[in-house]
């Protein structure tokens with residue numbers, strides 16, 4: 001393989017950006033990973049700067065994710081601005097008003113199945129939105145080098161693996177869903193701004209995250225909540241597709257390490273080094289639930305599914321996702337060796353924390369399962385009934 005089209009040949013020395021005292025614009029901070037990142041910054045780091053959470057509040061954005069942070073820091077060092085990353089004028093205003101010196105860009109349409117039903121929003125937000133945000137950053141910062149634009153991307157841009165092999169930072173891009181294609185396009189534009197304009201960027205490509213505040217359209221929270229309610233546990237295809245799972249707090253820490261230590265122009269793969277077939281994940285969730293919330297003590301599930309004796313009896317194989325990527329597996333040696341990052345959570349502990357969080361946060365769950373959510377569940381799973 002040639003040296004790589006994804007590696008940026010020129011690296012700058014670490015700029016003078018001091019993330020702990022920066023004025024950080026977090027886009028998509030009301031979503032799953034963005035809200036965990038904001039909480040991580042305020043609770044687990046020495047961050048003393050100002051943080052502006054800029055989010056459109058689509059179906060996936062939820063201010064309940066951060067109500068405690070807002071209570072403690074709101075109006076002092078934490079600010080929320082409702083806005084679209086395609087709105088150049090609004091971004092310009094936010095950059096100027098809050099003297100933004102770093103952007104951490106999470107905002108995206110993020111669900112593969114939705115991208116299959118309706119790709120337009122994915123191109124609009126992930127491609128055009130990222131372009132607009134880059135342009136606002138470039139215009140506001142000019143030639144400053146003591147600033148940073150960190151772009152959050154995904155391992156899905158690399159395509160699908162067979163039974164062996166890993167994704168490296170040098171793996172050629174080969175996206176196969178409208179979601180991954182839109183993320184790949186945005187990665188390319190971010191790199192173009194580095195090469196062409198010298199914008200101080202960094203990029204991370206991360207594997208599947210899981211943990212608290214995960215919107216229950218994605219595999220892990222969907223399975224936990226369906227099981228608790230005695231509903232079928234839908235497994236696409238043969239259940240043997242493999243994902244590499246990373247606890248969300250580990251991802252947040254990786255981003256913080258990159259902001260603090262990485263040279264600009266660099267890309268880092270971030271992964272859990274934890275490959276699991278989907279069916280294994282679903283069975284592990286059922287096992288943990290048997291322990292934390294035994295079926296015999298769950299009258300709601302027993303009423304909904306009187307025929308079952310274990311949660312795993314609810315597993316239902318359904319029609320596969322079109323173009324379903326078979327296997328993702330990340331090699332993250334670079335961030336480990338160069339920046340000293342490593343995962344703190346193994347899958348068993350991370351999954352246990354996650355199941356427990358959903359059992360103890362019923363109010364949050366009720367809040368996110370609105371009319372729009374029910375509409376999506378009907379759309380996605382009705383066509384999959386065998």
Ligand code: NAD
Pocket residue numbers: 027028029030031032033034054055056057058059060061062083084085086105106107108109110111125129152153154155183205206207208209210215
């Ligand atoms: P999410 O869907 O939970 O949250 C996305 C957030 O972006 C929401 O708060 C939404 O309101 C906001 N948003 C959407 N369109 C917007 C727009 N036009 N303007 C402003 N805000 C907008 O997503 P997530 O799972 O937290 O993912 C965050 C980022 O991480 C995404 O860029 C995603 O591609 C990437 N990523 C996610 C995973 C994962 O497993 N979830 C893995 C690797 C990378």
Ligand code: TYD
Pocket residue numbers: 111112113208217218219220222234235236237241242243278321
């Ligand atoms: P998902 O959480 O949607 O993340 P991604 O598609 O970005 O990897 O899906 C994770 C895996 O689980 C993927 O292989 C698809 C599969 N899956 C199911 O089997 N059933 C489901 O109901 C969902 C939502 C996903």
